[in-house]
Structure formats: structure tokens, C-alpha cells
Amino acid sequence: MLTIRSGATAALLACALLGGCATKQPSLYQWEGYQGNVDAYFRTDKLSTDAQTQRMEEDLQKIKASGGAVPPGYYAHLGLLYGQQGKLDQFAAQVQAEKTQFPESETFMDFLLRNFKK
Amino acid sequence: MNWTKYFKVLAAITGLVLMTGCATKTPFDYTAYKESRPRSILVLPPVNNTPEVQASYSVLSHATRPLAEAGYYVIPVTLMAEAFKENGMTQPTDMHATSVDKLRQIFGADAALYVTINKYGTVYQVINSATVVSAQAKLVDLKTGKLLWTGSASASSEEGQNQQQGGLVGLLITAIVKQVMATALDQSHQVAGVATTRLMSAGMVNGLLYGPRSPNYGKD
Numbered sequence: 001m002l003t004i005r006s007g008a009t010a011a012l013l014a015c016a017l018l019g020g021c022a023t024k025q026p027s028l029y030q031w032e033g034y035q036g037n038v039d040a041y042f043r044t045d046k047l048s049t050d051a052q053t054q055r056m057e058e059d060l061q062k063i064k065a066s067g068g069a070v071p072p073g074y075y076a077h078l079g080l081l082y083g084q085q086g087k088l089d090q091f092a093a094q095v096q097a098e099k100t101q102f103p104e105s106e107t108f109m110d111f112l113l114r115n116f117k118k
Numbered sequence: 119m120n121w122t123k124y125f126k127v128l129a130a131i132t133g134l135v136l137m138t139g140c141a142t143k144t145p146f147d148y149t150a151y152k153e154s155r156p157r158s159i160l161v162l163p164p165v166n167n168t169p170e171v172q173a174s175y176s177v178l179s180h181a182t183r184p185l186a187e188a189g190y191y192v193i194p195v196t197l198m199a200e201a202f203k204e205n206g207m208t209q210p211t212d213m214h215a216t217s218v219d220k221l222r223q224i225f226g227a228d229a230a231l232y233v234t235i236n237k238y239g240t241v242y243q244v245i246n247s248a249t250v251v252s253a254q255a256k257l258v259d260l261k262t263g264k265l266l267w268t269g270s271a272s273a274s275s276e277e278g279q280n281q282q283q284g285g286l287v288g289l290l291i292t293a294i295v296k297q298v299m300a301t302a303l304d305q306s307h308q309v310a311g312v313a314t315t316r317l318m319s320a321g322m323v324n325g326l327l328y329g330p331r332s333p334n335y336g337k338d
Contacts, residue, residue: 028187028331035183039307041196042175072186073194080197104158104191107226112197115204 030068032059038077053081072102076109083116091116146324151266154259156228157330158191160221163199163210164233164253173238174210175199176307177253180314181231188320189332193225201225222260229266231318232256237272239306248276249305251313257326269325273312275305 037055040047047055056078063070079094092113099109161181166174178199182192201224202213214232221230237252252272259266320328321338328334 028189031183035179035311038182038196039176039179042179042199043172071182072190072192073182073196076194077196080194080200098194102191105193105226108193108197108201108224111201111224111226115201 028069029071030063030066031071032062034059034071034074034077038073041077041081049081049084053078053085056081070101072105073098075101076105076112079112146267146269148267148327150259150264151257151327154229154262154264154266155330156190156257156259156266158193158227158229159185159257159329160193160198160225160227160230160260161185161195162213162230162232163202164235165210165214166235166238168235168238170238170306172307173235173251173310176238176310177233177235177251177314180311181233181318184315184318185231185326185329187332188318188326189329189335191329191331193227198225218258218260218263227260230258230260232258233317238310248274249309250274251306251310253313253317255317267326269317271313271316273309273316275309 033055037052037059040052040055046052056074060070060074060078075094075098079091079098082088082094083091095109095112098105161178164174164177178195182195185192202208207213207216218230221227233253233255235251235253237250239251240247240249250272251274252270254270255268256265257267258264316322318326320326320332321334327338328336
């Protein structure tokens, strides 16, 4: 009985802490491996562009399947990977997707569409 | 002393400690920040004052998540880096020296975050060694050039139970740091993640304010 009671006390205490200090906010976006993929892109010993693209596409399917929000920069970064493989249609489509989801990106996305040539 | 009394005293002391902890920080003046109401943030590649070459892009790769979860649109960091490269710029110091007009014209962001890394990597001490990352940042309005906010944060692999930050965030960070110690894989990069999250999250004491995409926008 004692263990159950102390378990309940711990649970109450946890509730009090959660309620009192900081109400837990649900995430605005579903991140999956995006931050790690950005890190992988910047590394000198990086994964092949193909492998990076595949990871990004797989995660995108997961995000869409669970109805989560795609994080800022996700579509644009995927577009960059396609662009570096010479797939300029895919590049433009992803950049456009970024612009649609985040109108704040318009100036830079338009700059990219004008200037990005591989 | 009976138990009830003991707990009352304990509660009083705890309350006192908590209150003292909160009251000691001078509140940051958010007047310019609140007037500016930035929606989007351009995080320039951090200036690296350490010998570790990977520090700048390690910190940059962690920056999007805390800022986006704070409610801002973050200019895609990999494309930003490529855009600078296309223009022949590879040094963060040169990027930081670019005029606010030019930055706004290309990236269209409302504000830019200028980050400087002061510590990154393992510091060997007398008894044990610690992996430490510390950085400072300033947020500047790209329309007016006005300074909106400054802050600094650090993280160490040796952080124990005695947290300098209370509350849930403190608890979570302790858990993350412990996890880092357990895996010890690429420790500097992971500690950089904790430092960057502390530096760039909203809802911290004297930290960044929530942005328009957060339900907490305008409430802080």
C-alpha cells in the first residue's frame, strides 16, 4: 500500500510542477529527423545527397501520415537537395511549397527561383 | 517538532528560495522588441571565437527548432548558407558585416539574429573534463537596424542536479544533458543543442518573446 501511495504522491507532485511552472505546450511542428538532416548537410563527411533526400522524403511521408505540421525550411531544404541533383523542376516545386505554407518566405523563395542554377 | 510543522517550515523555505531566485534578474527592456513585432528571423551563421571549426554550423543546425517553436518563421538555414556562398562569402564575420538593407532585400526577414560562439568543446580541468558550449546573440530589426534583444546561454556536459534554471525546462534540460553523457557520441554537437535551445527559446527569463505563430504570442 505504501508504494502505491507514494506513487500517487509523486504523480500529484509532477502534476503540480507541470501546472505551476510551465504549462506544457504541444509542439507547433513535427520535426522527425529534420534538424539532424540539416546538420548532416553541413558536415564535411556528409552523406550522399541521394541518401539525404531519401531521409527527408521518408520523414515527410511520416509527417503527412500523422497529420503534423511541416517545420519552417523543410520543403525549401528538400528543394535544395533536388536542385543539387540537377532536378530543377523538383527544386521549384518544393520552393513553391515552402512559399505556400509560409508566406513569410516569399522574398527569399522568389530570390532562389530567380537565381538558383546548378 | 511534529511532522506538520516540519513540512510547513520546509514549504516556507522553498517558497523563499524560489522567490529569491526569480527576483534577482533585472528584467530586460522589451519596448523596441514589442514595437517591432518580427514575424520572421534570419539566423546568420554564427561568428566562431573558438578553435573548433565545426562550431558555427553545429550551432546553426540547432537554431531552427527553438525559434520555430517560439512562433517565428526561420529563413531556411541551408539555403541561406548557399546564397552567401554564391555571393563569394564564406566567413561569418563578413556575413555579419552585411548591411541590414541588403539582408532584408535578399532574405525578406523582419529581424536577424547575430550569434557569437565563445566556447565550444572540451575543457580540461584539474580533476575532470567538461564539454562546454556558450554563445551570445543579438536580435536586430532589419527595417530600422534597431537592437531588439540580446541574450547569452551556455551548457555543459557536467551539469548535475543543481540547475540554474528551474521549472519544467530545467528538468527537461537535465534529462537531455544526462542522455548526452550516457551516449557520449558527438558530445560537443549535442551540448551545443542544449545551449542553442536555451539561447533561442521563448518563455525563458529575459529570453526571446513568442512570435506570431505561437498561441502565446502577445501574452508575454
